[in-house]
Amino acid sequence: MEKYAVIVAGGSGLRMKTSVPKQFLLLRGKPVLWYTLTTFLDAFPDLQIILVLPEQHLDTGKEILRTTYDPDRIWMTTGGETRFHSVRNGLKHIHKHSIIFVHDGVRCLLTPELIRRCYHAAVDKGNAIPAITATDTIRIETVNGNIQVDRDKVRLIQTPQAFFSELVKSAFEQDFHESFTDEASVVEKLGVKINLIEGESTNIKITRPLDLLIAEKVLEEREMGL
Known part of the structure; x- marks a missing residue:
């Protein structure tokens, strides 16, 4: 089956307290975004990537994709006002029956294995959303104060989120709603x-x-085979 990844990289450097957008910050000498693109290229030899960037950063994106080992499988488009609109812009470039991944460009530590598991689960069930169990105690604010909830029932949602193309493209024909915090929603x-x-x-x-420090350590350990 055809495979596409819409990688959204529209972040800024505000929380990083840097003028450089976080997707372009360097990790072990390479931009954060480079690791994300390379991992998707590694996952499947036939996977195509649509990279969604703010218009003012398209030239930087071109420079990064040229440093990947298969830039012909990557093309770019501009983002929109919100993540929802950026993803919608990326989806407009996909016209074949396929599995579509949507991924945060700054989640650069994912593995090809995760991408493949998302793919197979989406083929089987129509969609696949990676999530991990919360490890901290969780409390929720209510009108009467805060209450503890069972953390074993709490899932922290990640990307890539994978869907049959017809499903996700149809979903993004809806009008934007503030509850849309990810593609699953x-x-x-x-x-x-x-x-x-x-x-x-x-x-x-x-x-x-x-x-960034955590990512440096993870990449170092992977390089050492740990």
Whole structure:
């Protein structure tokens, strides 16, 4: 089956306290985004990537994709006002029956194995959303104060989120709603059951300086085969 990945990389450097958008920060000498692109290229030899970037950063994106080993499988488009609109822009370039992955460009530590598991689960059930179990105690704010909830029933959602193309493209024909925080929430609005699969604890989103240090350590250990 055809395979496409819409990789959304529209972040800024605000929480990083840097003028450089976080997807372009360097990890072991290479941009964060380079690792994300390379991992998707490694996952399947026939997978095509649509990279969604703010218009002002397209030239930087071109420079990065040229450093990958198969830039012909990557093309770019511009983002929109919100993540929802950016994903919609990426989906417009896909016209074949396929499995479509949607991924945060700054989740650069995912593995090819996770991508493949998402693919097979999506083929089987129509969608696949990686998630991990919460390890901290969880409390929820209510009108009467805060209450503890069973953390074993809490799942922390990750990307890539994988769907049959017809399903996700149809979902993104809806008008934007503030409850759309990820692709699963958009698809769920159609009344579709969301299928969770096991994610990866190292599949973190690079948002703070500490995340860069963690990512450096993870990559170092992988290079050493640990």
